[in-house]
């Protein structure tokens with residue numbers, strides 16, 4: 436049996452570290468959380484970082500383990516589907532699911548983090564803000580920290596019995612583990628960047644349809660916008676960092692007039708909503724995105740990676756935080772059954788790595804779907820057919836998107852595998868048809884049953 440009153444050190448008080456701290460402290464463990472930033476409840480720690488996030492079933496499940504769904508509910512803006520803003524000025528709403536009750540929600544990163552920090556403190560976790568990890572010795576489990584919480588910044592070393600690294604995509608702990616035999620990881624940066632553009636309320640109201648994730652798909656790049664409870668939207672432009680001069684890329688930002696002209700002609704309904712668009716294009720920071728894959732997430736019973744530190748993914752499935760909260764729920768469940776910490780870390784890592792790899796792949800694929808495939812009429816026919824089959828036989832056919840977003844009981848790896856087979860079937864079923872009424876749904880279901888086990 437695990438000893439529940441022992442000490443755990445968590446590095447990173449972001450979304451994952453704060454939720455895990457809450458769950459462990461609620462179980463009576465002595466949790467100490469080390470964070471490089473000052474307390475984000477007291478300063479604007481989020482300047483330049485994604486302001487809102489899509490939350491779905493896996494994220495909600497993680498929050499439920501800590502009993503936090505009610506506390507987070509006021510922060511949630513429902514998004515039942517995508518609203519596509521086409522180049523010809525038309526708009527097309529596409530529901531996310533065959534079922535009305537299946538929704539995504541937009542949630543403020545800062546608001547969510549504040550609730551998690553509050554909950555962790557209430558449960559007894561101790562936070563040490565303004566302490567940056569500048570080195571980690573994995574053989575001794577020793578952190579070197581730089582304290583910026585006093586007038587005289589200084590370095591000191593902190594020995595930890597058990598360290599859980601929730602220190603994000605650039606995790607210094609993961610990088611320090613690189614030389615260890617049997618530990619391998621890969622970091623790959625996307626050659627696209629993102630830039631956020633704030634879309635303020637208009638006359639005190641949402642400037643566009645509130646209950647949707649807005650997408651302007653343009654092939655090689657896209658602009659999206661998610662609603663916030665304050666009735667503004669956070670828009671994000673995703674585009675190549677560099678390209679040949681005749682292809683749009685953030686290189687064009689070196690010429691502010693060219694950038695503004697291009698933006699205005701490419702997303703023509705946006706400029707009227709953003710009075711200071713040219714300023715924002717010029718001054719808002721750009722961010723990088725990437726994927727981290729590790730062959731395992733632990734060392735013995737001493738070190739564990741979790742959240743983005745273990746499996747950062749690109750944001751196009753809206754699943755990075757959701758996957759991290761699913762980590763926390765899985766970790767919590769193992770606390771009840773693991774024989775000791777080594778067993779827990781080993782089982783956690785073995786169960787989570789294949790699922791993290793699966794969502795990493797699907798997130799990369801979803802970029803192409805969001806910016807390009809959604810423009811293809813065949814894509815809409817396939818979606819409509821998938822929804823129809825799901826309504827008729829939900830134990831047999833659920834779209835891959837819905838499995839990922841709304842079915843936390845279906846592991847990511849299963850969603851990926853079934854999704855592969857379903858994509859081939861949907862290709863075949865729609866190849867010679869333009870409308871759903873021409874398709875033999877009974878035959879589709881029979882073939883789905885032959886190709887896939889029931890869910």
Ligand code: FAD
Pocket residue numbers: 446447448449450451452469470471472485487488489490566567568569601602603604606607629722724741742743744750752753754755756757758759
């Ligand atoms: P982080 O949020 O990176 O937190 C790590 C923490 O560790 C930070 O507080 C950091 O200050 C601290 N830290 C780092 N280094 C040190 C150090 N050396 N010493 C001490 N402390 C340190 N996910 C979704 O589910 N839905 C979405 O819609 C979504 N949209 C996104 C959009 C964008 C543009 C981006 C970039 C990401 C998006 N994500 C989304 C992913 C989501 O933001 C991450 O998965 C999530 O933030 C991971 O949380 P984390 O706590 O593991 O890592």
